[in-house]
Amino acid sequence: MFVPFIYELRAREVPVGATEAVALARALEAGLHENSLDGFYHVARAILIHSERHLDDFDQAFLKTFRGVEVEAKKLKDELFDWLKEARENLPELTDEERALLEELDPEELERLFNERMEEQKEKHQGGNKWIGTEGTSPFGHSGRAARQGIRVGGKGKGRSAIKTADARLYAGYREDLTLDVRQMQLALRKLRTFTRVGGDEELDLEGTIAATAKNAGELEVVTQPPRRPNTRVILMMDVGGSMDPFAHLCSRLFSATKKSSHFKELRTYYFHNCVYGRVYETERFTDPIRVNDLLHECGPHYKLIMVGDALMAPYELMSPGGSIHWEEDGERAEGIVWLMRLQKHFRRSVWLNPEPQKYWLGNTIENIASVFDMYPLTLDGLGEATTHLMKSK
Amino acid sequence: MSQPFTRFQGTDRYLSNESLESAVNCALVLERPLLIRGEPGTGKTLLAEAVSEALGMKLIRWNVKSTTRAQDGLYVYDTVQRLYDSRFQDKDVSDIENYIELGPMGKAFDADERVVLLIDEIDKADVEFPNDLLNELDRMRFVIDETQREVAAKQRPFVLITSNAEKELPDAFLRRCVFHFIDFPTPELMEQIVHVHHPEMEASLVQQAMETFYEIRSMKRLRKRPSTSELIDWIAVLKAAGVTDVKLEGNLPFLGALLKKEQDLVAFADQLTGGRRWRS
Ligand SMILES: Nc1ncnc2c1ncn2[C@@H]1O[C@H](COP(=O)(O)OP(=O)(O)O)[C@@H](O)[C@H]1O
Ligand SMILES: [Mg+2]
Numbered sequence: 095m096f097v098p099f100i101y102e103l104r105a106r107e108v109p110v111g112a113t114e115a116v117a118l119a120r121a122l123e124a125g126l127h128e129n130s131l132d133g134f135y136h137v138a139r140a141i142l143i144h145s146e147r148h149l150d151d152f153d154q155a156f157l158k159t160f161r162g163v164e165v166e167a168k169k170l171k172d173e174l175f176d177w178l179k180e181a182r183e184n185l186p187e188l189t190d191e192e193r194a195l196l197e198e199l200d201p202e203e204l205e206r207l208f209n210e211r212m213e214e215q216k217e218k219h220q221g222g223n224k225w226i227g228t229e230g231t232s233p234f235g236h237s238g239r240a241a242r243q244g245i246r247v248g249g250k251g252k253g254r255s256a257i258k259t260a261d262a263r264l265y266a267g268y269r270e271d272l273t274l275d276v277r278q279m280q281l282a283l284r285k286l287r288t289f290t291r292v293g294g295d296e297e298l299d300l301e302g303t304i305a306a307t308a309k310n311a312g313e314l315e316v317v318t319q320p321p322r323r324p325n326t327r328v329i330l331m332m333d334v335g336g337s338m339d340p341f342a343h344l345c346s347r348l349f350s351a352t353k354k355s356s357h358f359k360e361l362r363t364y365y366f367h368n369c370v371y372g373r374v375y376e377t378e379r380f381t382d383p384i385r386v387n388d389l390l391h392e393c394g395p396h397y398k399l400i401m402v403g404d405a406l407m408a409p410y411e412l413m414s415p416g417g418s419i420h421w422e423e424d425g426e427r428a429e430g431i432v433w434l435m436r437l438q439k440h441f442r443r444s445v446w447l448n449p450e451p452q453k454y455w456l457g458n459t460i461e462n463i464a465s466v467f468d469m470y471p472l473t474l475d476g477l478g479e480a481t482t483h484l485m486k487s488k
Numbered sequence: 489m490s491q492p493f494t495r496f497q498g499t500d501r502y503l504s505n506e507s508l509e510s511a512v513n514c515a516l517v518l519e520r521p522l523l524i525r526g527e528p529g530t531g532k533t534l535l536a537e538a539v540s541e542a543l544g545m546k547l548i549r550w551n552v553k554s555t556t557r558a559q560d561g562l563y564v565y566d567t568v569q570r571l572y573d574s575r576f577q578d579k580d581v582s583d584i585e586n587y588i589e590l591g592p593m594g595k596a597f598d599a600d601e602r603v604v605l606l607i608d609e610i611d612k613a614d615v616e617f618p619n620d621l622l623n624e625l626d627r628m629r630f631v632i633d634e635t636q637r638e639v640a641a642k643q644r645p646f647v648l649i650t651s652n653a654e655k656e657l658p659d660a661f662l663r664r665c666v667f668h669f670i671d672f673p674t675p676e677l678m679e680q681i682v683h684v685h686h687p688e689m690e691a692s693l694v695q696q697a698m699e700t701f702y703e704i705r706s707m708k709r710l711r712k713r714p715s716t717s718e719l720i721d722w723i724a725v726l727k728a729a730g731v732t733d734v735k736l737e738g739n740l741p742f743l744g745a746l747l748k749k750e751q752d753l754v755a756f757a758d759q760l761t762g763g764r765r766w767r768s
Contacts, residue, residue, distance in 0.1 A: 109659070109663070111663075113663050113664075114663070117518055117520070117666075120517075120518055121514055121517065121518060124517045124518075126510070126513055126514055126517055132506075133510070136506060136507045136510035136511070137510055137514055139507070140507075140510055140511040140514045140515075140666045140667060140668055141514060141518075141666060143667055144523075144659075144662035144663060144665065144667045145525075145662065145667070146525060146669040149669060264671065265669075334709075339708045339709075342708055342709045346709070346711060378709070379754075379758070
């Protein structure tokens with residue numbers, strides 16, 4: 095029961111190792127779970143999980159292992175101790191630190207304490223979905239200062255059971271694939287950085303000055319050079335509104351990460367809705383339009399183009415001329431897909447970042463757009479690959 | 489570790505639940521730091537006060553800023569003061585100890601009783617900051633280089649570390665901590681929190697204010713969604729101004745207490761008037 099649980103977690107790439115198992119053994123030894131499966135749920139979660147992204151994995155693993163199962167306390171703890179003993183001997187991937195932890199831990203002692211506690215509670219055993227029962231001895235004695243009982247939501251025992259809690263899958267929204275913070279994005283975007291030394295405004299070349307001065311037998315010889323300047327120009331175009339709303343938060347993070355990056359020579363941001371037609375807009379509210387043809391005129395092929403959107407739309411929006419109902423002017427009626435191809439052709443390097451999970455990329459307009467642009471998922475890995483792609487020379 | 493200890497069960501001013509209490513108690517018993525993550529306003533900082541109050545342990549705060557270094561938490565050596573004093577003859581500049589000031593972590597180790605050490609908003613500091621703390625958090629001791637004095641914890645403090653949800657902490661750091669993620673309060677919990685702060689408030693106004701609050705929170709494209717503190721402040725101004733009912737409409741009274749960013753006020757107005765301006 096316990097071992098499958100641990101492996102279920104590991105299969106979900108939750109980093110559970112000896113460090114966590116030892117801590118859990120200690121907590122169980124101290125009786126922190128108060129002898130109930132519900133208590134075990136909270137204790138195990140606090141100890142085994144280190145990030146909200148894994149809370150959903152924990153819930154799923156917990157359900158898979160414990161739902162509808164009569165949990166037998168003795169077996170669970172036996173397994174935990176066996177696993178720990180074994181871990182010490184034959185887990186090759188143990189870090190030195192984990193090994194030291196296991197050395198420090200005396201499994202026999204732990205086991206003895208655990209067995210004692212089991213004995214004490216034999217008579218109170220209640221079976222069912224409860225671990226040992228709900229009225230076991232508690233590790234919480236009354237030392238000197240007495241704690242005041244605070245206000246607690248739901249009250250003890252009235253809260254939902256562990257299985258119900260896990261089943262609610264409250265943390266599905268925090269899964270790794272959905273979270274990406276500004277700083278991580280900034281780090282990924284740093285790869286886009288290139289520098290040149292051109293132009294006026296001389297600055298002191300310290301190393302050059304030292305070298306020259308030394309050569310000059312200590313007579314000060316000042317050397318200057320043009321300052322290092324960032325040399326990358328970036329155009330960021332984002333789809334907003336409609337089906338992009340669920341990703342608004344993610345996109346605004348990408349936006350601020352890009353804005354905060356001080357290493358671009360120039361950054362232009364534009365917005366569009368669903369697909370690009372003749373114009374893109376300078377504001378999220380679709381004011382201040384700029385004609386795409388003018389834009390291509392202003393910005394040479396050396397600009398790096400980053401498109402952001404879910405690429406999901408009704409096929410006619412992509413495939414028929416002026417698919418947008420708003421677009422009929424300037425004799426520039428062309429299909430959405432044609433506008434996208436124009437953009438892609440113009441720039442030497444471009445990518446499309448898609449917040450939609452990759453498994454939904456087939457059999458819809460995403461597939462069409464991905465055949466025009468090199469498409470990457472808007473995840474940390476995806477962003478990393480995208481920036482690498484943007485930096486390749488062509 | 490096996491001796492009985494007093495467990496944490498919340499206080500009459502701090503609402504808690506089984507899962508939060510469980511995490512606090514794990515950290516207390518295992519003597520590991522407790523890492524609390526959650527959106528701003530979910531009561532992370534307040535938890536330190538609650539634990540300190542409930543268990544009668546002194547609270548030592550360390551508010552992390554972008555410039556904070558790990559060393560600041562241990563001690564600072566005031567060389568400038570020493571140099572300054574050396575110009576006059578009235579102070580004993582030969583004793584460096586006079587110029588060593590323990591930081592929050594140093595004080596927590598040096599205390600005679602077990603204390604609560606709050607390391608608040610760890611994500612504000614440099615990326616390397618948590619790594620720099622690892623050693624001292626583990627060993628709970630350090631040596632003052634200048635005097636060779638060792639400061640060692642007599643009782644391992646209860647270390648509570650808070651972080652706003654969005655920042656990654658290094659793995660090695662995470663694995664040493666007991667972790668708890670505080671959810672944004674459900675309306676039921678929020679009602680109780682509001683009640684703790686405004687006990688004599690009229691139920692109908694609280695109800696209306698809460699409904700409006702959650703509706704605004706669910707709006708799209710907000711850069712900073714209002715949180716608990718904003719709601720509590722907003723209700724306080726409503727009360728002070730004698731407002732008796734609120735409805736979600738254009739001229740919502742004291743909207744500025746809930747939405748503080750210009751763009752958010754725009755987004756709010758947009759969504760309220762035009763409904764959805766884009767088809768999907
Ligand atoms: N569980 C709670 N019980 C009582 N008040 C709370 C609770 N959670 C949040 N609050 C209220 O919200 C305010 C903000 O809490 P704070 O601890 O500063 O949040 P954080 O540190 O998570 O940003 C508190 O001052 C308090 O008024
Ligand atoms: Mg805080």
